[in-house]
Amino acid sequence: xxxxxxxxxxxxxxxxxxxLLGAQAEAPPRPSSVTLxxxxxxAQVVVGPAGPLVALAPVAEALGAKLVPGxxxxxxxxxxxxxxxxxxxxPVVTVGSDIVSLSQPVxxxxxxxxxxxxxxRKTFGDLSGYTFDWLPEQxxxxxxxxxxxxxxxFIDVVHLQGTTTVVLQFPEAPRYxxxxxxxxxxxxxxxxxxxxxxxxxxxxxLVEGVDATPDRVALRLLRGATAESYxxxxxxxxxxxxxxxxxxxxxxxxxxxxxxxxxxxxxIVIDPGHGGVETGAIGPSGVREKDLTLLLAQAxxxxxxxxxxxxxxxxxxxxxxxxxxARAAIANQNKADxxxxxxxxxxxxxGAHGAETYFLxxxxxxxxxxxxxxxxxxxxxxxxxxxxxxxxxxxxLMLWDLAQSxxxxxxxxxxxxxxxxxxxxxxxxxxxxxQAPFRVLMGAAMPAVLVELGFISNPDEEKKLQEAPYxxxxxxxxxxxxxxxKEQVEGRPETPAASAPAAGAPALQTVPPxxxxxPAAGAPPAAxxxxxxxxxxxx
Amino acid sequence: xxxxxVKVILAAVALVLVGGIAWLVATRGTRGGLGGVxxxxxxxxxxxxxxxVLLYFAGPGGYLVPERxxxxxxxxxxxxxxKIVGAVLDGPRQRDLGRSFPKxxxxxSVLLAANGTVYVDLRSETMTExxxxxxxxxxxxxxxxxxxxxxxxxxxxxxxxxxxGIQRESFGGHLDASxxxxxxxxxxxx
Numbered sequence: 001x002x003x004x005x006x007x008x009x010x011x012x013x014x015x016x017x018x019x020l021l022g023a024q025a026e027a028p029p030r031p032s033s034v035t036l037x038x039x040x041x042x043a044q045v046v047v048g049p050a051g052p053l054v055a056l057a058p059v060a061e062a063l064g065a066k067l068v069p070g071x072x073x074x075x076x077x078x079x080x081x082x083x084x085x086x087x088x089x090x091p092v093v094t095v096g097s098d099i100v101s102l103s104q105p106v107x108x109x110x111x112x113x114x115x116x117x118x119x120x121r122k123t124f125g126d127l128s129g130y131t132f133d134w135l136p137e138q139x140x141x142x143x144x145x146x147x148x149x150x151x152x153x154f155i156d157v158v159h160l161q162g163t164t165t166v167v168l169q170f171p172e173a174p175r176y177x178x179x180x181x182x183x184x185x186x187x188x189x190x191x192x193x194x195x196x197x198x199x200x201x202x203x204x205x206l207v208e209g210v211d212a213t214p215d216r217v218a219l220r221l222l223r224g225a226t227a228e229s230y231x232x233x234x235x236x237x238x239x240x241x242x243x244x245x246x247x248x249x250x251x252x253x254x255x256x257x258x259x260x261x262x263x264x265x266x267x268i269v270i271d272p273g274h275g276g277v278e279t280g281a282i283g284p285s286g287v288r289e290k291d292l293t294l295l296l297a298q299a300x301x302x303x304x305x306x307x308x309x310x311x312x313x314x315x316x317x318x319x320x321x322x323x324x325x326a327r328a329a330i331a332n333q334n335k336a337d338x339x340x341x342x343x344x345x346x347x348x349x350x351g352a353h354g355a356e357t358y359f360l361x362x363x364x365x366x367x368x369x370x371x372x373x374x375x376x377x378x379x380x381x382x383x384x385x386x387x388x389x390x391x392x393x394x395x396x397l398m399l400w401d402l403a404q405s406x407x408x409x410x411x412x413x414x415x416x417x418x419x420x421x422x423x424x425x426x427x428x429x430x431x432x433x434x435q436a437p438f439r440v441l442m443g444a445a446m447p448a449v450l451v452e453l454g455f456i457s458n459p460d461e462e463k464k465l466q467e468a469p470y471x472x473x474x475x476x477x478x479x480x481x482x483x484x485x486k487e488q489v490e491g492r493p494e495t496p497a498a499s500a501p502a503a504g505a506p507a508l509q510t511v512p513p514x515x516x517x518x519p520a521a522g523a524p525p526a527a528x529x530x531x532x533x534x535x536x537x538x539x
Numbered sequence: 540x541x542x543x544x545v546k547v548i549l550a551a552v553a554l555v556l557v558g559g560i561a562w563l564v565a566t567r568g569t570r571g572g573l574g575g576v577x578x579x580x581x582x583x584x585x586x587x588x589x590x591x592v593l594l595y596f597a598g599p600g601g602y603l604v605p606e607r608x609x610x611x612x613x614x615x616x617x618x619x620x621x622k623i624v625g626a627v628l629d630g631p632r633q634r635d636l637g638r639s640f641p642k643x644x645x646x647x648s649v650l651l652a653a654n655g656t657v658y659v660d661l662r663s664e665t666m667t668e669x670x671x672x673x674x675x676x677x678x679x680x681x682x683x684x685x686x687x688x689x690x691x692x693x694x695x696x697x698x699x700x701x702x703x704g705i706q707r708e709s710f711g712g713h714l715d716a717s718x719x720x721x722x723x724x725x726x727x728x729x
Contacts, residue, residue, distance in 0.1 A: 070653055085652045091704045092650060092658050099658065099719075101705045105648075274671065274712055281673035289673065324708055343713075346673030348597030348637040348680070358674070436678070439708060439715035450713075452674060 032139040036062050044111050045141060050104045052134055053114035054141055063124050063143075067112070075113060080127040080190070081177055088113055095123055117141065126175060129191025150195045153217065155210055157202055164206040164225075164242040168217055173236040178229060185219040185227055187238060206242045232332070232403050232445055241406060265338055265486040267311045268304060269331040271440065272297035273343035273450075276321030281346030283462035289344045290319065292465055296453065297342045299475045307479060308486060328443035332403070338414065338482065339448035341440050344465065346457035353458045354429025357419040358450040359411035360404045360442060361435030403445040410447035413488070417481040418451055425477040428454060447485075451478065587611040590619070592691040594627055595727065596636040597679040602728035603686065606631050616694045617651050623687050624649070624659055639683035641670060647704060655696030656719050657688055662703050669702045669710045677711030682723050689722040697721045 032045035034054060043058040057067045060077055070076045070085065077084040082096035091105040104116040117132050120143075124130045129146045154169040168187060175190040196212030208220040219240060221227065227242045272293040274280030280289030294316070301312040313334055315327040331339040345352070404411065415433045423430045431452075441448045453474050454461040464470045590612055598604030608626055612619040624646050630638040640661070647660035661669075672680065685698045697719035700710055710716045 074650075074653070076653070085654075087650055090648050090650050090658070092648075092660070092699075092701060092706070094652050094654075094656065094658075099699050099701070099706045099717075101701065278668070278671050278712055280671055280712060281676065324712070343674060346676040347601045348639065348676050349599045349601060351599045352601035352675060436674070436713070437715045438674070438713050439717075440713070442715060450674070455673070455675075457673065457676070 032141075034059060034141045034143065036143045037145070041143075044109060044114070045139070046107075046109065046114055047139065048104070051116060052141060053104060053107055053109075053116055054120065055109060055111055055113075056115045056119075057112045059120065059143070060124075063128065063130065065124070077123065079123045082123070082127055084123050086113070086115070086119070093119060095127075127177075127190060129175070146191050148191055148193045151189065151192045152195045152197070153212065154197045155212065155217065157204060157207060157210060159204050159206070162243055164204050166207060166210060166219055166227075166240040166242065168238045170236045170238075173231075176238070178238075180227075183221050183223070183225075185221070185229075185240065186216045187218075188216045189214075206244065228405070230403060230405060232443075264490045265308070265310060265482075267313065267334055267336045268301075268338045268340065268482065269313045269315060269334060269336040270297045270301045270304075271315040271327045271331075271339065271341040273341055273440075275316050275319055278321055281344060281456045283346075283456040283465075284459050285462060287456060287462055287466060289346075289456055292344055292456070292471070293342045294319070296471055296475060299471065300340070300342070300478055303475060303479055304482060308483060310486075324439040325443055327440050328403070328448070331448075332443065332445050336444075336446050338485070339441075339444045339446055340478070340482070341438075341448070341450040343450055343452050344454055344456040345452040346455060351458075353455045353461055354431040355419070355422045355426070355454055356431035356434055356452045357415040357422070358434050358436050358438060358441075358452070359415045360408060360448070361437050403443050404441050404448055407445070407447045410489075411441075411449055414447050414481070414485050415449045417484050418449060418478060421477040421481040421484075422451075422453075422474070425473060425480070587613050590691075592623060592626075593687070594623065594631075595683045595686045595690075596627070596631040596633075596639060597676075597683065598636050598728055600728075601675050601679070601726075603679060603683055603726045604633075604636055604728050606633055606636065608632075616692050617649055619692050620649050620651065620657055620659070620688055620695065621646060623691055624684060627684055627687050628661075639680050641666075647701075651694060655694060657692075657695045657698045658701065659684065659688070659698060660701040660704055667703065669707060672711040674711075674713040677709075677713050678723070678726060681710050681714055681716075681720060682726050685720045686722050686724065686727065 032047055032052065034041045034043040034045060041058055041062045043062075044055040046053045056075075056077070060067045065077055065079055068076045074085055074087040077086070079095075084093060084095050086093040086106050088106050088108045091102050093100050093102065093106070100119070100122050102116050103118050106119075107114045117134055120130075120132045125132055125146075129148075131144050131146050133142045133144075134140075135142055151174045152171060156167045156169070158165045158167075174192050176187050177190060179186040179188055193214040194212060194217065195214070196217065202209055204222075206222055206225040208222050210217065210219050212218070219227070219242075221242060224244050225242050226245055227240045229238060229240050231238055272290070274290035274293060276290075278290070280293065282288055297314055298317070301314050304310060305312045313330065313336070315330050316322050327341070328339065345356070412433065419430070419433045422428060438450050441450060454465055456462050456465060588611070589609055592608055592610055593605040594608050595603040595605055610619075610622045610626065612622050627639055628644055628646060641663075643665055644661055644663045647662040648658075649660070650658040652658070670680070681700065684700065688695045688698050699706070699719040700716055701707070702710070707716045714720075
């Protein structure tokens with residue numbers, strides 16, 4: 001007799017079998033760990049969906065640093081020369097004077113704060129030469145010392161117009177820090193080893209000598225000399241401009257002295273502002289800044305080439321997104337002699353109209369930076385060794401990495417000419433020549449201006465800007481100004497008051513800098529007409 | 540009821556009122572049910588104080604125009620910064636002034652570093668990047684926040700602006716936002 005038993009239990013068992021087998025086959029979760037050169041560190045690791053978070057205090061201690069609680073729930077960590085400030089819950093930290101965005105916020109844990117691995121890389125990695133590799137299959141964070149690599153460096157020293165320029169050129173940006181002592185500057189490698197070229201033989205009124213070892217390059221300054229440093233890209237260079245305080249270091253506006261390798265204006269890069277999804281301002285009727293700047297820039301480039309016989313290049317020839325740094329890099333790579341960025345303006349409030357021309361303002365204009373500048377100028381050798389730490393920190397901010405800083409006088413001269421021509425040729429409100437910390441100008445290693453050719457947010461100016469004849473007049477004004485600048489630079493016979501606005505143009509408004517904004521090192525000399533304070537609207 | 544009895548009752552009521560007020564003042568700062576009473580007495584919620592601040596908004600002709608505002612803040616400067624930025628994002632009360640940021644932009648985290656740098660994270664669900672704009676509009680936007688903070692919070696020396704938690708190349712296509720901004724009073728209408 002055949003039993004009539006139900007097949008349901010068997011079916012259920014068959015369905016569950018793979019699950020049961022899978023559960024048996026799955027290994028128990030491996031505990032996460034941290035190792036330094038293969039030796040385990042007792043540091044908690046929490047692996048979340050956005051990646052691992054690591055207890056900072058034990059890792060810092062193992063790497064020779066100490067995490068110190070600060071005010072208001074913040075923490076401080078000293079890594080090399082840099083102070084790192086972080087706070088639980090915050091996705092940003094400060095490393096020295098830099099802001100660093102993290103992949104995950106700093107998170108409180110039972111044994112102290114937990115941080116993402118990218119924080120470790122940006123601090124101990126960049127500053128102390130450690131590598132941090134997260135190995136997900138082992139659930140392990142492996143820390144090791146980076147293998148030092150050989151970094152070639154080429155050293156060049158040029159003296160021109162009272163300034164000695166020392167250039168350290170590298171095939172790629174090394175990890176380094178700059179130490180300043182009275183009469184001496186050292187560029188120290190962080191982890192890497194230098195393979196220096198033979199330092200040049202120096203007979204210089206400001207620099208006694210330059211010598212290099214695998215660990216550092218040292219500049220010995222003669223008594224009374226001070227130095228400002230900045231970096232240039234493509235290729236990476238660390239540049240020191242050495243001068244004596246009180247000496248004129250930049251050519252006087254109106255009597256520019258062309259650089260040794262730049263006897264005239266041969267190449268001009270025109271930059272149509274914005275592009276792609278970055279539309280710029282949009283007018284009341286929907287006209288987009290990026291479209292009009294491209295039309296204006298194309299017309300300017302072609303007519304400049306025809307009239308002046310110069311090579312003109314556009315940073316973009318179509319409707320494409322282009323980073324601000326990339327625009328200046330195009331000018332640098334093409335050894336441009338001028339950089340003109342074309343923009344149209346907008347305002348949140350009603351009633352703004354007119355044209356204005358900008359050249360770069362440096363950022364170290366707050367009172368503490370000013371006191372740091374005073375300390376720098378008051379100390380023999382130009383080094384604020386006795387200044388308080390806050391002033392020293394601001395002094396570091398002052399040594400900004402702006403390629404544009406040495407061309408401010410020429411940039412201002414070009415801005416004056418452009419604004420003068422616009423005032424003369426067009427019935428636009430004169431909003432004046434101004435300074436602002438515009439990113440697109442910072443990296444340009446040549447005279448550079450940003451021109452705002454009217455307010456697209458103003459219905460009347462928006463309408464005019466859509467008319468081709470009006471745009472042609474704007475372009476003609478720019479050509480006239482650039483032509484005059486070229487003549488001044490190349491030393492051709494010039495009309496009287498060459499550096500002043502065009503004849504008949506209203507005089508540029510001359511006002512002192514804004515309160516608390518003293519001119520800092522690298523600013524145009526007092527002989528040049530003072531610009532309006534940063535961003536000051538015209539009246 | 541004779542006049543003496545009325546006087547006694549009035550004196551008792553006065554005594555109870557004075558005693559009650561004295562007790563409330565003595566227990567000022569206590570949270571809970573008394574908070575509302577204390578707020579009525581002092582004009583500010585428990586643990587806070589009313590301060591007058593100047594907030595900056597875009598006005599006619601491209602200037603920033605100050606608007607006086609009373610805020611309830613705690614002694615923590617970070618709280619003051621949060622309230623100030625929140626009020627700037629909420630927009631002006633004067634009709635002739637304009638909003639600095641479009642509606643929907645919200646305040647994320649705020650960090651006040653020991654060196655006086657304030658980190659302000661502005662967030663928007665609809666805009667992945669800061670609003671693209673002309674240079675004056677961008678400066679009005681940035682310095683409405685920067686000047687409002689640095690003008691009202693003594694500890695704030697400079698302000699770094701982040702958008703959706705990330706440091707940006709610029710804050711609208713012009714200004715360098717990789718470093719903190721210092722106050723720029725030149726935009727403010729005189």
